[in-house]
Amino acid sequence: MPKTVNGVERKKLKSGEMRYRCTIRVKGQRRRTPWVSSVSEARHLKAETEKDLRRALDLGVPVVTESTVDEVYQDFLKIAPMSMSEHTIRRMDSIYRHHLRPHFGPRKIKTLKPFEIQVLWVEKLEVLSASYVSGMHTCLNKLFTYLVDNHLITYNPMTNVKRPRPEDSEIHPWTSEELADILEASKSRREYIIFWLGAITGMRVGEILGLRWSDINFSKGTISVKRTLSCDDNTVFLPPKTKNSRREIFISKQHVSFLKKYKLQQGNGGKGLVCTTRADTAYYQTNVGTVLRQICEEVGLEYRGTHNFRHTHATLLIRNGANVKDVSLRLGHGKIETTLKLYVHPNEDDKKKTAEMVAQII
The missing domain is CATH 1.10.443.10 (Intergrase catalytic core)
Structure with missing residues (x-):
């Protein structure tokens, strides 16, 4: 069971490594930071999350953790043309419909964990190029960045997900x-x-x-x-x-x-x-x-x-x-x-x- 010391939860993994997280409570709202590898990082995330949560509550903006990924994605598409080209939007939408919606669409935002996203990237790399999976990473990150920037959520789970590194594929033109x-x-x-x-x-x-x-x-x-x-x-x-x-x-x-x-x-x-x-x-x-x-x-x-x-x-x-x-x-x-x-x-x-x-x- 995780133990709490000075406001920081800590647990020991089977490998012997330690993980830490903090809990934030503001005006009846409770949030937890993700598990990280150091106390200082956990406290930093706590401060950032608390600041964002207070700002969202002060602005009267609802925190959409009860919404599904599909619901917030549809809202995102409405404002996407303001900052993205039609080419980019169509490519992103194709990636979302074919690869991300089947896994995350019906899920509530608050249930998504960095680890399961990372696992999906690993699975996709078995059948898709690293460049394409990197595009999937970009797609999901854009969605969560939009939510954070608009104070609809307080933490972007993609922060702790490693982007697949596209391979430097050598081009071979014909003679x-x-x-x-x-x-x-x-x-x-x-x-x-x-x-x-x-x-x-x-x-x-x-x-x-x-x-x-x-x-x-x-x-x-x-x-x-x-x-x-x-x-x-x-x-x-x-x-x-x-x-x-x-x-x-x-x-x-x-x-x-x-x-x-x-x-x-x-x-x-x-x-x-x-x-x-x-x-x-x-x-x-x-x-x-x-x-x-x-x-x-x-x-x-x-x-x-x-x-x-x-x-x-x-x-x-x-x-x-x-x-x-x-x-x-x-x-x-x-x-x-x-x-x-x-x-x-x-x-x-x-x-x-x-x-x-x-x-x-x-």
């Missing part, structure tokens, strides 16, 4: 020969136009799927990125990912000619979209990925995702002498550093050339 093999193998498929546009423009797949014929200036030879297509439960057109993502991409006369021919073949279908299914509807990104996976298997290449067209586009351009600033603008990056870090990948030949250069200099 020009591999890219040519993929495009050649997909020529007979309707998805060829998607892969082709990714290869020649470096556009994100969502931007390609949201592209309309009205966005292409044939006489000027430009493609304007004005929207992106998001397909979750519904097909929704959203503004580009960032301010810099709204951009104009120049294409060659040869590519303009191809697009003109393709438009004639498509006819009046597609509701103005450049890339459409046989049913003249917008594509789901997951379906595009499935087709690319099949193509990669046919040509004997490892599947690296649809975003690899973007990686390859930037890498091949810079490897062939393109100005990095121009490539950065073409991709819609705000900083050249982003382009260099994410999309420029020296291969073995580059490294050998550098070694030979060193030999000549020194």
Whole structure:
């Protein structure tokens, strides 16, 4: 049984380690801090919790510990557009509906413990990437931060939950020969136009799927990125990912000619979209990925995702002498550093050339 000494509860774990917590009582309200590893930390949490609780009670704001996670989440969504982009809100909502609601939705806020959230992260890491689980952590933390900031709860349980550290996954763009093999193998498929546009423009797949014929200036030879297509439960057109993502991409006369021919073949279908299914509807990104996976298997290449067209586009351009600033603008990056870090990948030949250069200099 925990013992209380000088207002601090303490208990001994089976491992022999000690844990401490405090109880706060203010105007009939009782709160407990989470178990922590030191007396000083427990007292610090007690002071912070008591201060927040008094402030909430003085303001007359109800403390929503009796509310469920689902209930406060719906309130959070109403104010989210004030500080979050539509892209971020949709991604967060998808994460919540598919991964967090099944575990925490019906639960009362006051019953959530840091340990069980940490356990869920461990379980999810067995089937999801660390980057995705980190996104789940961000989602839940945003919700509880909102509640604390608005004095609806006095303690954010995420404070003691460790965020999964995303792995530094190395990007492997295709060589020009591999890219040519993929495009050649997909020529007979309707998805060829998607892969082709990714290869020649470096556009994100969502931007390609949201592209309309009205966005292409044939006489000027430009493609304007004005929207992106998001397909979750519904097909929704959203503004580009960032301010810099709204951009104009120049294409060659040869590519303009191809697009003109393709438009004639498509006819009046597609509701103005450049890339459409046989049913003249917008594509789901997951379906595009499935087709690319099949193509990669046919040509004997490892599947690296649809975003690899973007990686390859930037890498091949810079490897062939393109100005990095121009490539950065073409991709819609705000900083050249982003382009260099994410999309420029020296291969073995580059490294050998550098070694030979060193030999000549020194």
